[in-house]
Amino acid sequence: MGRHDYDNQQPDTDSSREASGHHQLSPGVLLARKIFFGILLVVVVIISWGLIRASHLYTQAKTTSQKIYAPVQVTKQRKTHTLLQQGQPISILLMGTDTGAYGRTYTGRTDTLIVMVLNPERKNMTLISLPRDAAVTVSDHEEEGVAKLNSAYTYGGPKAAIKTVQNYLNIPIDYYMLVNMGGLSNMVNAVGGIDIKPLLTFKYYYNFTKDKLTHMNGDMALQYCRMRHDDPLGDYGRQTRQRQVMMAVLKKAINIKAMATDEFLKSVTKQARTDLTFDDLTMLALKYRQTTTKIDSTHLQGVGKEINGVDFEVASQEEKQKITNLIRKNLNLEVRTTGYDSNISPYQPLPNNQ
Template sequence: MNNEPQDNQTSTRAGRKSGRSRRFHPWRWFWGIIVLLLLVIAGFGAVAYHNINSASDKAYKSAGINKARDTKAVLKDKRPISIMFLGTDTGALGRTEKGRTDTIMVATINPQTNKMLLVSLPRDTMTDIAGYPNQSPAKINAAYSIGDVGTTIKTVQNLLNVPIDYYALLNMGGLEKSIDEVGGVTVTSPLTFNYEGASFVKDQTYHMNGSTALKFARMRYDDPQNDYGRQNRQRLVVQALFRKSISVKTVLNPSFLNSISSESQTDLQSGDLVKLAQNYRSATKNMTTDHMQGQGQMINGQSFEVVSSSEKQRVTNELRKSLDLSAKADE
């Protein structure tokens, strides 16, 4: 994942990718953790496998819907798969409410082309919520709070006409716990600021516990780059966490794995992870990112991102191509 896009937005699509790409990075750590689990299963032996198997069992939860296709057959036949990643703030700063999925990404992994694609959907995208016509149109991030994970999957499938094979949901409370479990992370601050009692100086390096790291990653309004700056700091934290978490000592630690499983939810079972480790792992080294571009509009007193038909079709085509599926109009 070298040659990462720059931060500044321009009017071109490439420029838009550059500005929006920061939205991807905070949640790359979750994919990093999945890759870590796959590596453990593939190479660290029986003890590690037992720990991973136990953790994956705790995190498992069915989406409660009939999938668009036979996902077990897709994995067995080594065909390209899709995984939807969802992020919530539940569990962070003492929050316990269900909340909305303010991070929504669709990842495709193609073992034939040996490539992975990660597409971000704006959380305020105006769309119909699957199964809830009386509450539609609404923001896409409300699908989870109105219904559940299955509702979000069906809503995204309807929006983009792309099958969602699996999902993974993570809350920010898991980030704090995971950092504490690995003994903290070391991060260099890109700017000087104070936030909720914590102080940071530009170019100074800090060893942070989970609470401090969350404060470092959450500040937004005093950053000259606003949300993009926040995403950059979140990226620094999760990269530091990943560097710490790839050690054999860590992956053999049930407490660390439990800290992940207790704050996440997925319908990927241990057997699915084994197949991903065996057949899909190398594709994760060749990741490209994109986003669906909307235009901000105030509608009935609410701020929405309205996505044009041509932009939806572009994203549909991109995702379907990456899944080796024929072109199809978005619906």
């Protein structure tokens, strides 16, 4: 069975996950599958609850969505508003920046990049983590040469990151959601902390013990997500822990009382940005909630390689094609060759791959 064949699988154990290097959903994540992933979908849940339960919460959600709305000057490859109206599959690029914590105020890099595909017809959500150190050429900054994927945001904000991911995998990105590290810590505190069983034992400002249920405040959860060098799986292990923490936040935040607090809503307002309008979010709440019926999770696997004295993750064309096929299939799109043809040059985009 291939890495992307998830149907009818049972959750794997920690030992099998570490041995294979591939990360599937833990039992805790499966228990939380009725909620959406990412800060974007926290807002969706707020809106959906507001529509059903209380007009004052609806008003709060609308105000929050207006404050986090930040459009980018990227020509959409598809008619996204029509897709939402028709309940067609859509893609969202989730980005987590390394700003907003420990006094950092610079533009930062997107150390977390996840392509999320919502397919209402299949009642399925697919999450694909991309390596922060993936070797790319940043769109509109090709003259800079090979760069790490997480630096695209530094060069040109969400616009450069979106275009770079589109070119890298030859896929359309319909929307984006950006959250900073400070946002993660603040939101954990806003919901009263989270309970997590660490995936491995390590010390990183705090002591973490594998499989020991641990109550984490915002800073502890942030450190749990940040550690990378002592993880035998490196950044891939960190990606799994980040998803684990986010799902725990969402599981806690599904409680209407937690979401209705000023602290929680202020945290979302300060730490998140998206190009989804309030109307877009409302349509997501109404038409895409069943995509949580089944959640698949995987990542693009690269191989460490030094280029010009810098360490990168370089994914083979075969590996990238698998990811491209997976995303396009879940978007109900035809098969297309993945980006950056290694037979031409591993770091130059293919012609006409927009």
